[in-house]
Every structure is written in C-alpha cells, then in structure tokens.
Amino acid sequence: MQWLDRLGPRPGLLILGVGAWGLVGAGLVIQEIDRLNPCSLCIFQRLLYLLLGGLALLGAALPRGHKAWSLGIAGIALAGFLTALYQTLMQAFPSIIDECSYTDPGPIERLVDWLGMQYPPLFMATGFCGSKEWEFLGLSMANWSLACFAAFGVLALWLAGGLTGVGGRKSA
Template sequence: MRLSPRSVFGLLALASIGFVAAGLALGEWARLQPCYLCVFQRLLYLLLAFFALCGVLIPRWRRLWCSLVSLTAIGGVITAIEQSWMQYAPEQVIECGYSDPTLLERIVDWFGMQWPAMFMVTGFCTTKDWIFLGLSLANWSVVFFLGLLGVAVWLGFKRKTL
C-alpha cells in the first residue's frame, strides 16, 4: 500500500488529536488532575496536529511542515521527560506553581482561562495517578511524541510517493 505525504500528514494530525481526546477521556474516567506539564503537552499535541493539517492542505511545503512537526515533537519529548523525572524523584523537585510563574505556566494559565475544560490546571506534576504496563501517563507521552517524531523525520526524507 502506498501512502501520499498528505495521507501521512493526515494520520499524524489524527493521531495527535486522538492522543488529546484519549487523555481527556482518561482524565474524566480516572478522575486525574492535570498539571502544568500535562496541559502543556496537550497544547503541543494540538500544535503538532495544526502543522500536520497544514501539510495536508499545502503538501508542496512538506519539508517545512515535517520540520515544524519534528520541532514540536522534540518539545513534547523534552516536556514529557521532565515530567517523568519529576514523578521519579518528587523529593528533589520544586513543584510547579510555587515560585514566580515561568513562561510555560503563564501560557498554560492563559489557555486555562480561555477554555477551562480543556486546559485548566488542577494537579501537581509529581503525582503518578495512573500506571499502565508499568508506565505513567508522562512516560506514555514520551513514547507517543517519539513515535510522531519518527514518522515526521521519515516523511521529511522520503520521496513524494511513499
């Protein structure tokens, strides 16, 4: 089966939106409280989906969209690794929200005021409330962002017909 770059970009966008939807559904079902880093990762998934949709609509700039998707995914990997580290060693962490707000916290707070159901922070970054196959939600986010990064890098270096 051959996939066009548009199809792959569409799959990247669907996967990113699906991860956000799954996270929201899981949060409601398991009564999870999102922290600043969780919400920031949601924003990164949505930004990644936006760039992927741009790749669907303007495929001739494929390398630009792949680069932007890759940079966003790298940001997601870094954020999810930071949260995973905070969960691994909570006693070594100054919790988010207890000092002067960082740029990340200000961005998340602004989105939380605009759309509270989606972006309101109510939890702590060090809390591991949900574990599946030995991995926390932050660990799974590292895996998902790495997968999206791998697909974007692969698409950026492939020929037009896949």
C-alpha cells in the same frame, strides 16, 4: 518497515494529525472517567499535541511543502518530548527536581494559567506535575507521552526525508 516506504507525505501527515488529536481526545476521556487533575506540564503537552495535529492536518491539506510541514512538526514533537522527559524525571526523582507548582511560575505555567482562564474544560491545570494519578502497563501518562512524542518526531523526520537510511525512503 516496508509500509513506511509506501507511505506518501499526505497520508503520513494525516496519520500524524489524526493521531495527535486522537491522543488529546483520549486524554480528555481518561481525565473525565478517572477524575484526573492535569498539571501545567500535562496541559502544555496537550497544547503541543493540538499544535502538532493542526500543523499536520494543514500539511495534509497543502502537501506541496511537506518537508517544511514535517520539520515544523518534528520541532513541536521535540518540544513535547523534552517536556514529557522533564515530567518523567520529576515523577521518578521527586526529591531532586522541584515540583512545578511550588516554584515561581515560569513561562509554561503562565501560558497554561492564561489558557485555563480562556477555556477551562481543555486547559485548566489543577494537579501536581510529580504525581502519577494514572498508569497503564506500569507507565504514567508522562511516560506514554514521551513515547508518543518520540514516535511523532521520528515519523515527521522520516516524512521530511531526514531519515532515509532508516526507512529506505528516497527524498522526493
């Protein structure tokens, strides 16, 4: 991964920001074309991608504190990874893990409901978390989101200098 050794904080943060917002755009296009019904966990992950992208683009604009920006991004990526992991487990083991819509609404569902009332085109949750309405190469959208959040988290930690042994990059 020599290209990572040459990647500085600003381009790295730009890649993270554009990548996260690009995933949101792609998700909206796929949702519209395939008439998908996103669940509250899907919408929450969408929100985390928007936050991650916004923080990354702010970090690219103000790269002086790139380590702090990168650590914040890694924290959001971890939250997204855990959310996508929970949804992946929910889809894999529907008899063991309660469907999000069948229980009392938790903080995530309440936040998503509120956001859906504020801006429905982006945040309205209408589906079930355990359903796999869309798959690509045998993986559901939750599976892909799990991989993307993991990649964003690794890149953010690398940019923060926390993975110097992996990429060989020296902390600046």
